[in-house]
Amino acid sequence: MTKYYIEELSKYDGQEVEIKGWVYNKRSSGKIKFLLVRDGTGIVQCVIVKNLVPEDVFEKFDLLTQESSLIIRGKVRKEDRAPGGYEIDTTDIQIVHIAKDYPITPKEHGIEFLADIRHLWLRSTRQHAIMRVRHEIIRSIREFFDSRGFTLIDAPIFTPAACEGTSTLFETEYFDLGKAYLTQSGQLYGEAGAMAFGKIYVFGPTFRAEKSKTRRHLTEFWMVEPEVAWNDLNDNMELAEEFLEHIVASVLKNRDKELKILERDITLLQKVKKPLPRISYSEAVDILKKNGIDFQWGNDFGGTDETVISSQFDKPVIVHRYPAEVKAFYMKRDPENEKLALAMDILAPEGYGEIIGGSQREDDYDTLVQRIKEHNLPMEAFEWYLDLRRYGSVPHSGFGLGVERTVAWICGLEHVRETIPFPRMIYRLTP
């Protein structure tokens, strides 16, 4: 039996179809009634005219409420007056379930109210569009790496110690083995993967227990982390810019309707093509000073600093060679200046902040041991990681891209909480 979806209605012009879905909205003008039905792929207007349908079908319309589920049959007809361009001349309505007092009405609602009913909010047009863009971003991420011969290596969620030793981790009891922590990055495991497979990517959820309360933070978020053996910092930056170009191009090509629903100005997105502007940390500091910001060389950039730097460019900007002191222990130092790490961040335009952070990794055993000591990290937990420098160590690099910040930027959203189906924030664990 043929399954009909609203998204594909144009294929069935003039034919009888059966749509299974939910009531999105309805309007009545006495003897002619309009039912807007959604099925997850789109919305179609169904017309019910008295005298053209049996009496009981005409009367069923009055029983239907917003989000009631139903199966509707009728003939597809091209109709410019209908939203979507096609409408259905209804012949039969089968009510499956009547929804009582659906809380989201066709009017404005506050963010707090909607967040509490996130499980229902996902049915709304705007949230629907965002989730489809998110899906396209994730699909294109996999496509990018898969088509370049990368192997997906899943990193564990439970870890014995902090990967970077800086941020606050979620802690849990792990049987008789003591404390375990939820991962804040799959990178160290990715490095092991790169030594085994050459080029790999880790893609999974990560967790940060910091009490951040900003539009850019979640406690649980998704990160994709490629790692490539033999790549230096320069190779890493090239990979990152090709990667971003691919993601943005895929969304522009395959999700243009959704971007339109979100009223996203796509002219800036169309500019995301390599090469991206590259500036050093020191040059970024100069930009801040020129803009009247009192910034001390050696500090890390804050949210406002990132906005000022990125506003100088009309596409994402790569900032490289940060002071080693503000960066993680595993980053290789710049041979030309020991104070600098071979790190690079990519700042998204329009104030969306850091979407990519990466580096060339320290590949010398003795140096890495020294770094672990300097950072007061437990040596035992890193013995396996040090093995990667004991047995055929090679230069290698990688980066991490935050999926939610990327979705927020591409969709042009105010807050990352709308970029993930069920956001986890400091004060929100439900639904």
Place this chain on the structure above:
RNA sequence: UCCGCGAUAGCUCAAUGGUGGAGCAUCCGGCUGUUAACCGGAGGGUUGCAGGUUCGAGUCCUGCUCGCGGAGCCA
């Protein structure tokens, strides 16, 4: 943890210290092309909680709870 803002009908918001209202949603009625349809009617309130000032508090003051935004930290 710190700073700022907020909490009134199911929802979004009004209400000079002086009888708490409107739109949407719900229910009833009308309309043969509606576009967040429209028109008429009805029901719906311990104004977040606890105190205080006042003849009188949704409104002013204090404390608390919850939420939002920002800082720090980070992707």
